[in-house]
Amino acid sequence: MELAEAKLKFIEAWGKLGSEWGINRTMAQVHALLLVSPEALTTEEVMAELSISRGNANMTLRDLIDWGLVEKQHKTGERKEYFYAEKDTWIIARRVAEERKKRELDPVIKILGQLTEVKGDKKDSAYKAFHSSVTDISRLANNVNKTLDTMLKAEENWFFGSIFKIFK
Amino acid sequence: MELAEAKLKFIEAWGKLGSEWGINRTMAQVHALLLVSPEALTTEEVMAELSISRGNANMTLRDLIDWGLVEKQHKTGERKEYFYAEKDTWIIARRVAEERKKRELDPVIKILGQLTEVKGDKKDSAYKAFHSSVTDISRLANNVNKTLDTMLKAEENWFFGSIFKIFK
DNA sequence: TTAAACTTTCAAAAATAAATGAAAGATTAT
DNA sequence: ATAATCTTTCATTTATTTTTGAAAGTTTAA
Numbered sequence: 001m002e003l004a005e006a007k008l009k010f011i012e013a014w015g016k017l018g019s020e021w022g023i024n025r026t027m028a029q030v031h032a033l034l035l036v037s038p039e040a041l042t043t044e045e046v047m048a049e050l051s052i053s054r055g056n057a058n059m060t061l062r063d064l065i066d067w068g069l070v071e072k073q074h075k076t077g078e079r080k081e082y083f084y085a086e087k088d089t090w091i092i093a094r095r096v097a098e099e100r101k102k103r104e105l106d107p108v109i110k111i112l113g114q115l116t117e118v119k120g121d122k123k124d125s126a127y128k129a130f131h132s133s134v135t136d137i138s139r140l141a142n143n144v145n146k147t148l149d150t151m152l153k154a155e156e157n158w159f160f161g162s163i164f165k166i167f168k
Numbered sequence: 169m170e171l172a173e174a175k176l177k178f179i180e181a182w183g184k185l186g187s188e189w190g191i192n193r194t195m196a197q198v199h200a201l202l203l204v205s206p207e208a209l210t211t212e213e214v215m216a217e218l219s220i221s222r223g224n225a226n227m228t229l230r231d232l233i234d235w236g237l238v239e240k241q242h243k244t245g246e247r248k249e250y251f252y253a254e255k256d257t258w259i260i261a262r263r264v265a266e267e268r269k270k271r272e273l274d275p276v277i278k279i280l281g282q283l284t285e286v287k288g289d290k291k292d293s294a295y296k297a298f299h300s301s302v303t304d305i306s307r308l309a310n311n312v313n314k315t316l317d318t319m320l321k322a323e324e325n326w327f328f329g330s331i332f333k334i335f336k
Numbered sequence: 337t338t339a340a341a342c343t344t345t346c347a348a349a350a351a352t353a354a355a356t357g358a359a360a361g362a363t364t365a366t
Numbered sequence: 367a368t369a370a371t372c373t374t375t376c377a378t379t380t381a382t383t384t385t386t387g388a389a390a391g392t393t394t395a396a
Contacts, residue, residue, distance in 0.1 A: 003295055006286040010302060013279045020272050022190045038297035053386045079341060089304040104188050111181045118174040127171055129206035134178060136257040221356045
């Protein structure tokens, strides 16, 4: 397999994985393209490499910047904007975790907290089932949350070294 | 807030979270409904509670069974099938992790492994960027994989008690 | 100021995913 | 065997998400 083919495979695989996890396929593909590009690329180049429209490229790049995965660069004497992807896998994982936590986990935890407080007849099996399911899920969600918080605070990349060692 | 309203809120929140994570909204809602139901429900009841069609209810319930989150029950003297959701949050989390690992992570790890092997000119910065990104991501994916494997093997619910204690 | 170079927006179109419901397929009771 | 009851399928419809591309907006240079 040669480099060009391998790049395409990588972009395709990354796009598929993204779409299975609720991330726009194109966004994941643009990210993949930038990840394997040693130099920053222009909008034109992204458009050409992935055969997407200007509007799509622009919006996708903006989203990637919002996620903290890509940054704009300016070359002296040039008016075009260049886009460069953060290459440190650990930072990428953290940014994604951080963003999804904020957008999705936090709101759900809030609702679960409220639902945990709902009062009802303790003899009523419908109430009991509701309350215990919600309480359990709430507890799990809060634990995931705490774990993420600590992980997000960790400065270094402990994952590669340590986390799976705690399981024997 | 009363029980009926709380149930709706829970079903809605669960559905939204599901859809943000690549799980069909209806599937997550049916799961939520069954989770807070002390008794197993029939297809008719699911249809009525969520205002969905027979076909949709049937396929969704079948999917939930495939994921190992719901089981069919038969009541003696009755011909109807009843559906009951596993209530143990820990088991639910494990089943979901297991299924997604199998469907999504495993295939990607395989491809990444292949791409790691791609040979090229070590002086070429395009090759260097490709190789190092792919290698890093591959390593992260393999670590996630190992962690999940161990987690899936763990019999008891260590998550609630131990995992986040390792971070100080 | 004007024009060239580049970026952003957004209504409309296209692509994709999910839901419907009628019909076909099973299963059980009589 | 056949009718009643219940389950499954799948071609069509509907809803949702994503993409397009032309027009409007911005910035810089002369």
